[in-house]
Amino acid sequence: MNRVPxxxxxxxxxxxxxxELRERFREHRLPVLNIISSPGSGKTTLLxxxxxxxxxxxxxxxxxxxxxTENDANRLKRYGFPVxxxxxxGTCHLDARMIEKHIADWDLEKLDLLIIENVGNLVCPxxxxxxxxxxxxxxxxxxxxDKPLKYPSIFFKSELMVLTKTDLxxxxxxxVPAAIENxxxxxxxxxxxxxxxxxxxxMHEWLTWLERRKHAFLAELAHLVG
Amino acid sequence: xxxxxxxxxxxxxxxxxxxxxxxxxxxxxxxxxGELAGVDPDALRFAFEALTLDTPMHGLELxxxxxxxxGRCRECSHEFAIRDFELKCPGCGSTNAECISxxxxxxxxxxxxxxxxxxAGRKSTE
Numbered sequence: 001m002n003r004v005p006x007x008x009x010x011x012x013x014x015x016x017x018x019x020e021l022r023e024r025f026r027e028h029r030l031p032v033l034n035i036i037s038s039p040g041s042g043k044t045t046l047l048x049x050x051x052x053x054x055x056x057x058x059x060x061x062x063x064x065x066x067x068x069t070e071n072d073a074n075r076l077k078r079y080g081f082p083v084x085x086x087x088x089x090g091t092c093h094l095d096a097r098m099i100e101k102h103i104a105d106w107d108l109e110k111l112d113l114l115i116i117e118n119v120g121n122l123v124c125p126x127x128x129x130x131x132x133x134x135x136x137x138x139x140x141x142x143x144x145x146d147k148p149l150k151y152p153s154i155f156f157k158s159e160l161m162v163l164t165k166t167d168l169x170x171x172x173x174x175x176v177p178a179a180i181e182n183x184x185x186x187x188x189x190x191x192x193x194x195x196x197x198x199x200x201x202x203m204h205e206w207l208t209w210l211e212r213r214k215h216a217f218l219a220e221l222a223h224l225v226g
Numbered sequence: 227x228x229x230x231x232x233x234x235x236x237x238x239x240x241x242x243x244x245x246x247x248x249x250x251x252x253x254x255x256x257x258x259x260g261e262l263a264g265v266d267p268d269a270l271r272f273a274f275e276a277l278t279l280d281t282p283m284h285g286l287e288l289x290x291x292x293x294x295x296x297g298r299c300r301e302c303s304h305e306f307a308i309r310d311f312e313l314k315c316p317g318c319g320s321t322n323a324e325c326i327s328x329x330x331x332x333x334x335x336x337x338x339x340x341x342x343x344x345x346a347g348r349k350s351t352e
Contacts, residue, residue, distance in 0.1 A: 001337055001338075002250075002337065002339075003337045004243070004247075004335060004338065005334075005335050006239065006255070006333035006334060006335055006336045007332075008239065008332065008333055009330075009333075010236055010239065010257060010331045010332060010333060011235050012228050012231035012232045012234075012235055013231040014228055127228060127264030128228065149310075149311050152262055153262045153263075156328060156329060157262075157329065182311075185313050186325055187325065188324035188325065
């Protein structure tokens with residue numbers, strides 16, 4: 001018997017497609033963000049407020065995933081930007097093939113930002129790379145502040161944690177510093193933004209983060225080319 | 227879920243290595259999977275078995291090293307395995323530590339049986 005060392009990553013079919021997508025997004029200088037949270041943490045509401053704040057000249061598009069219904073796409077289409085619903089039929093996450101299929105008739109050259117709203121689920125979406133530049137995780141203050149420890153995978157892989165529904169903080173026992181500490185235990189560099197879509201508090205910080213992330217993506221590309 | 231695709235990818239890796247070693251037969255393949263990779267080892271074993279059934283790879287053993295995330299102490303630089311996200315350095319006791327890995331999904335080793343030159347010769351005369 002002979003044991004030989006084997007090197008390299010084990011790549012799944014999804015990882016292969018995601019790598020192709022990432023390459024395409026880079027070619028088109030298109031930053032892509034993948035937003036993930038439990039059902040009901042406020043992904044669609046945050047996106048509504050985000051699209052509402054953009055000027056009509058903003059070149060942004062949204063893909064929104066759910067098991068069934070076009071409801072979220074209908075909510076988001078009102079702002080006049082290209083929006084497509086991905087209904088998974090029962091699958092609990094979006095995968096790279098679904099993204100590939102749904103952007104097929106979009107001219108990526110005409111976009112400066114693509115936001116993907118994943119299916120509400122903190123588990124499976126964390127294992128499916130969609131070719132995005134960054135993952136963003138939402139945690140609403142009506143959830144437990146120990147969620148980063150219970151579902152570490154997605155917090156480990158996300159660059160930003162958005163604490164949502166902060167207008168409810170006076171009425172719920174949510175411990176903000178503990179939630180942030182827990183997230184940073186899993187991911188030391190985790191950035192945090194606190195937002196209330198109801199009052200608009202923190203929206204400025206969120207939009208500033210978005211802008212900064214877009215620039216960081218382009219700067220990274222320039223560096224790669226240079 | 228995606229364990230089937232990962233099992234397939236492991237088998238492709240084994241196939242490529244075996245082609246580089248004519249006359250060898252794979253017996254066991256080792257992979258390292260981080261707990262944060264989002265891969266269920268039991269589902270992966272099941273998928274691996276299903277994919278090798280009635281193929282030349284049938285009987286190939288899959289050895290999964292399921293690894294806890296690794297932490298690094300910011301005080302003394304000691305690296306250690308993290309359990310339940312208790313980020314306490316076993317070296318100096320400091321809690322000023324960070325998680326540095328945990329989502330790896332990579333090959334470790336392959337065990338092969340190689341035909342003895344004389345055995346191969348005997349076969350040809352049989």
